[in-house]
Amino acid sequence: MRRRQGQLLRVMKKVSIKDIAREAGVVPSTVSIVLNGKAKEKRISDELAEKIIALVKETGYQPNQAAVSLRTGRTKTLGLIVEDISNVFFATLAKAIEDKAYELGYKIVYCSTENDHKKANELVKMLSNQQVEGFLITPCKGMEDEVKRLKEQKKPVVMMDRYCDGLDTPYVILDNEAGVNEGMKHLYDKGYRKIGFITSDLDQVQMKSREFAYRQFMQSHQLDDRCIFKIPYVIKPEIAVKKISDFISKYKDLDAIFFATNYLGVHGLEALKAMKLSIPDDLAIVCFDDHDLFRLYSPGITVIKQPIQSIAVSAIQMLMKQFKEQQLSDDELFVTKKPDLLIRAST
Amino acid sequence: MRRRQGQLLRVMKKVSIKDIAREAGVVPSTVSIVLNGKAKEKRISDELAEKIIALVKETGYQPNQAAVSLRTGRTKTLGLIVEDISNVFFATLAKAIEDKAYELGYKIVYCSTENDHKKANELVKMLSNQQVEGFLITPCKGMEDEVKRLKEQKKPVVMMDRYCDGLDTPYVILDNEAGVNEGMKHLYDKGYRKIGFITSDLDQVQMKSREFAYRQFMQSHQLDDRCIFKIPYVIKPEIAVKKISDFISKYKDLDAIFFATNYLGVHGLEALKAMKLSIPDDLAIVCFDDHDLFRLYSPGITVIKQPIQSIAVSAIQMLMKQFKEQQLSDDELFVTKKPDLLIRAST
DNA sequence: CTGAAAGCGCTTACAG
DNA sequence: CTGAAAGCGCTTACAG
DSSP states (O other), rough: OOOOSOOOOGGSSSOOOHHHHHHSSSSSSHHHHHHTTTTTTTTOOOHHHHHHHHHHHTTTTTOEEEHHHHHHHHOOOOEEEEEESHHHHHHHHHHHHHHHEEEEEEEEEEEEEETTTHHHHHHHHHHHHOOOEEEEEEETTOOOOHHHHHTTTTTOEEEEEEETTTTTOOOEEEEEEHHHHHHHHHHHHTTOOEEEEEEEEHHHOHHHHHHHHHHHHHTTTTTOOEEEEOOOOOHHHHHHHHHHHHHHHHHHTTTTTESSSSHHHHHHHHHHHHHHOOTTTTTTEESSSSOOOHHHHOOOOEEEOOHHHHHHHHHHHHHHHHHHOOOOOOHHHHEEEEEEEEEEOOO | OOOOOSSOOGGSSOOOHHHHHHHHHHHHHHHHHHHHTTTTTOOOHHHHHHHHHHHHHHHHHOOOHHHHHHHOOOOOOEEEEEEESHHHHHHHHHHHHHHHHHHOOEEEEEEOOOOOHHHHHHHHHHHHHHTSSSEEEEOOOTOOHHHHHHHHHOOOEEEEEOTTTTOOOEEEOHHHHHHHHHHHHHHHHTTOEEEEEEEEOOOOHHHHHHHHHHHHHHHTTOOOOOOEEEOSSSSOHHHHHHHHHHHHHHSSTTTTTSSSSSHHHHHHHHHHTTTTTTTTTOOOEEEOOOOOOHHHHHHHHHEEEEEEEHHHHHHHHHHHHHHOOOOOOHHEEEEEOOEEEEEOOOO
């Protein structure tokens, strides 16, 4: 069976490198060399190179990525594993990562762990079989072994927002303690002394250091640091709101609350609203992480913002360095970003 | 150079089908057949099949996807092209799509068009060269030709939330007219007659039909349908808020406003807040599409909700049918979902 | 400068 | 039931 030689290239189903080669009167390898920018190196005449490039443009030829991957082992694809892509924080992170990655010619496969390490590990396995060159992960508890395995396979990994304790894997996180300190100092300077702390029951490093920083601050200012309330991660919103109301009612003399993360802050605002308490007159509120809701609902709330763009940029950079097999230097290995204290003007 | 025969499979970098075959004392094709569930068909003994499967488990062998793709043309990857992944609506859609797709063994590559058709078309091109089996797109103006090209290449495409006018490509959208009608009827039944309509200046089908339905409703009730205000899509939030305030001030006798989409509703609430107008006493508000902000900020707002889950499910189903090369039947070709009218109890 | 060949890791049609 | 071979579309080392 003869090849469909008579047909015009432009109407053919798929143009392959062979077609270009035939048309240009050269052998496929020459086309490949030109396309991979090695024309000069291999001393291919400018004239020929231009002819080939023109032909590629004309036919709209795109190299078959599967073939390239098989041959080179490269896929130009990154795996983005977040807690939940529908959550504003991760969605914004995904957008920032996307912008950076596409700039560098990488595509992104995403998936959500929902803090379920069984699901998470399956996802990693699914993506790691030659499909994804590197991983950007916001890990959850129980992913340590899987991440370790990736490292053993020499798959570049960068963790974001948190990291796996005890693993020597690069990460980009916020300086959580500095963030909490700033927030606490802000409250302290305004004269608040009875400050409660509401966090989740998850055993996550970023949450732990926020709690730690809260305790530290309270202790070092001779204040009661036991006014901490932990809310289960898996809980119905109404119940969470109820629990927060109860907590506030119980500690009647609280004058401020520090929420350890945005969705807790949202529940908190809802609770305050139901209790008809106003911010900041009845209670001052600081929340770690921003949320759409805060902007409109309560401009007076003080927010510790994650510089998401900058986290994304660093994470991608660190991944790219690993690709180049350049060792990351020690101070690049674990990057901590400065948080932004966002004090909104009360209306 | 001899193969690394002496080594244990489990410490080797990558286990290939050849390794499994050698270990099992068969030829690679046999392993392939077993792995692809064709053991029975090819009358391979249960015993052998089990032995091979055990070996695969033991070694953690994962087929090289690039090789599979090259051979079969399948990638088990879908391309999700949305307007902006960081927007709640699309992020939620992405999550719903993800859930469905992973269930069926598909991964997802995402990217955001930002309503820029040049970017969008580049993205489509980037993904279409053998990497993505099918597309889920929320198209923007100017993508028509690119979508047409995908169809010519026999790439399955399903559009969501909107569609390209004039293209015979399957889509899943909301029944926008029914949604607007319900919202308008709701306002009408409550006695509101001077109803304004705020929409964007984008030439998008979903926005057009919402506007059309508004006009229809007003006309058929002998009401003034000219109280329409269009806001540029690319605009600073503050300016949008200012413009809405001006609009409301200008039409002093308005008693209700219908916002054509969620971010406009958000701007609207901000404007109302700045003007110290209350909902629904000074103005009744209906907004097409839900938003996090509404829940807390203004429980009294009436919302026309998109059933995102159900859109995702249908879209994936329609894509899968195309994969199977089963013609979609006429009434499956363009699926319209019923919107939910969400009337929140005013607190 | 250019061409022929090998091979990435699979799957599938074909021959026994 | 099983094996040998071809080939998916590339890239790269090697030979001229």
